[in-house]
Amino acid sequence: MSQPQGPPTGSPRDQLARATPPEVDNANLRTVVADTYLKPNETGTWVGNGKSAAALRAELHDGRPTGPPGREKFHPVDVADLLGRYRKALREPQLSDRDKSVILAESAELYRTLQMRDTAGGVTAWLNANPERANTTLNAVESVKAEPELAPVTGSRFLTSTFKRPALEAVVPDAGLIAHLRRTLARPEPQNLAAGAARIAAQGMGRAASLIETARGSEALRPSPGRSGGPTVSNDATRKRGRNGPEVDP
Amino acid sequence: MPESREPALTFRGLFDWLWERLPEARPHLAELKADAELDAVQEGRAIPDASVGYLLNPYGILSDALFWPVIVPAVETRNDDLLARTAAIVEALLAAADEDIRDAADLRVVSPLIGHAEYWSIFRHVAGPRLLSMTPRSQDPL
Numbered sequence: 001m002s003q004p005q006g007p008p009t010g011s012p013r014d015q016l017a018r019a020t021p022p023e024v025d026n027a028n029l030r031t032v033v034a035d036t037y038l039k040p041n042e043t044g045t046w047v048g049n050g051k052s053a054a055a056l057r058a059e060l061h062d063g064r065p066t067g068p069p070g071r072e073k074f075h076p077v078d079v080a081d082l083l084g085r086y087r088k089a090l091r092e093p094q095l096s097d098r099d100k101s102v103i104l105a106e107s108a109e110l111y112r113t114l115q116m117r118d119t120a121g122g123v124t125a126w127l128n129a130n131p132e133r134a135n136t137t138l139n140a141v142e143s144v145k146a147e148p149e150l151a152p153v154t155g156s157r158f159l160t161s162t163f164k165r166p167a168l169e170a171v172v173p174d175a176g177l178i179a180h181l182r183r184t185l186a187r188p189e190p191q192n193l194a195a196g197a198a199r200i201a202a203q204g205m206g207r208a209a210s211l212i213e214t215a216r217g218s219e220a221l222r223p224s225p226g227r228s229g230g231p232t233v234s235n236d237a238t239r240k241r242g243r244n245g246p247e248v249d250p
Numbered sequence: 251m252p253e254s255r256e257p258a259l260t261f262r263g264l265f266d267w268l269w270e271r272l273p274e275a276r277p278h279l280a281e282l283k284a285d286a287e288l289d290a291v292q293e294g295r296a297i298p299d300a301s302v303g304y305l306l307n308p309y310g311i312l313s314d315a316l317f318w319p320v321i322v323p324a325v326e327t328r329n330d331d332l333l334a335r336t337a338a339i340v341e342a343l344l345a346a347a348d349e350d351i352r353d354a355a356d357l358r359v360v361s362p363l364i365g366h367a368e369y370w371s372i373f374r375h376v377a378g379p380r381l382l383s384m385t386p387r388s389q390d391p392l
Contacts, residue, residue, distance in 0.1 A: 041370070077309060
């Protein structure tokens with residue numbers, strides 16, 4: 001069966017012509033594409049164009065799971081996994097231009113779908129029923145936001161470096177379903193994590209400076225009488241705890 | 251009755267469960283684990299405990315460590331022993347008490363198995379009752 005059933009009503013649940021999987025050159029990428037689209041021998045009814053993202057769009061719209069009769073299910077974890085697998089496919093050696101193009105196009109659709117509003121609330125309720133569903137879904141989105149090659153999809157900005165992997169500089173805040181998950185799980189946006197790490201590093205530097213000042217001010221670091229040369233450092237002094245710092249070993 | 255030490259067939263336990271049951275999946279599971287841990291470190295996410303299952307999506311485990319790298323080659327090479335063992339794995343997945351495992355098995359194993367005629371024409375000979383019950387009548391074994 002390859003034709004839509006009935007006239008479209010404008011609902012995401014309308015059965016449209018099935019989407020055809022794009023040709024790709026990389027064998028591993030081909031498996032991800034195959035999992036994204038309706039299978040060649042799948043018959044009966046489907047939602048939208050038959051892709052996983054179309055199923056999730058319908059679920060977000062009306063709150064009902066999708067699938068063959070008796071096998072209906074919600075698709076956010078499925079969609080999140082596909083998104084993560086497209087990101088991993090970027091690591092495959094010798095991707096052709098059309099492989100990269102397919103990765104970007106499919107990732108964009110999956111990413112946009114996960115950022116849609118859960119109008120009916122059914123998907124959110126299902127995700128919240130098991131925190132591991134929500135965590136896994138959010139992990140996939142965060143990995144994609146931190147992937148420099150998917151910046152055209154996510155809008156993330158990166159600081160480029162000649163020698164190191166580009167560092168995440170800023171992200172576009174999540175919307176819809178993912179923003180809701182982020183609030184529920186109390187997980188900050190990745191750029192806030194980066195800022196937090198920078199703060200911790202700065203605090204660490206502050207403690208180190210404080211320790212140095214403490215050590216400089218101690219008797220033990222003053223030149224000992226009868227010696228020319230550098231300061232004598234006693235074990236007692238160097239084991240002295242700074243105001244906020246750790247105990248220092250000689 | 252001795253206490254069972256078998257890993258639980260749950261969202262978090264799937265990795266260990268499959269590792270125990272199917273040696274052919276282990277290199278693929280190890281690769282998934284290494285990738286997930288690298289991602290977590292690069293992105294500053296904590297690994298909360300020793301269970302790598304937290305980091306891995308069961309859908310990805312079933313696609314990238316079972317269906318594509320183990321079941322499909324078993325079908326293509328008509329490896330009867332491996333086909334029988336993977337059929338038993340599929341039955342156990344479909345019988346899992348955990349809804350997430352059943353959902354993942356349906357979408358990532360059952361659907362591509364019965365959705366590709368070239369795979370189903372071989373695998374249906376070893377398929378267990380739960381898998382066969384999910385097959386549309388038009389795809390029933392002749």
